[in-house]
Amino acid sequence: MVLICWNSTLLIKLVLDSDTTLHPLGSLISCYRTLLGRFNYVSLNHIYRECNMVADCLAKNSINHDYGVIEFADPPPHALQAYLDDLDSVGRSRKIKIGHDSDAV
Incomplete structure (x- = not known):
């Protein structure tokens, strides 16, 4: 599976x-x-991206790497904080849009 x-x-x-x-x-x-x-x-x-921040950090930084498989022995600096937050079960908020722009007065 x-x-x-x-x-x-x-x-x-x-x-x-x-x-x-x-x-x-x-x-x-x-x-x-x-x-x-x-x-x-x-x-x-x-x-949701907020529930997968390490992957999001890795994906955003992937443009800075050569093509192919990249292995990290430790979390890379650009993903370290997200990794530590996951270990500490830090919650993340998610921004959502409510209503329509035309409803604004």
Whole structure:
């Protein structure tokens, strides 16, 4: 069983049931599908960014690394605080928009 948690519902939708033939990331999504097809059971789940801050920090900094697999023996400096917060079970708030802009007076 493989459990994958992404903070993008759009990405989950693309991987699960969209025609990505003309999508700019179509070949990458096709590779995901091929890889996931090798497992008997795969679960793709949405998780809010605030509940997955270490992954968010790593993803945001990934542009600064070469392509390929990167392994860290310890949390890298840009993700250290998020890692320590997770260890201490620090809560995080989530900003949401309530109402419509046209409702403003």
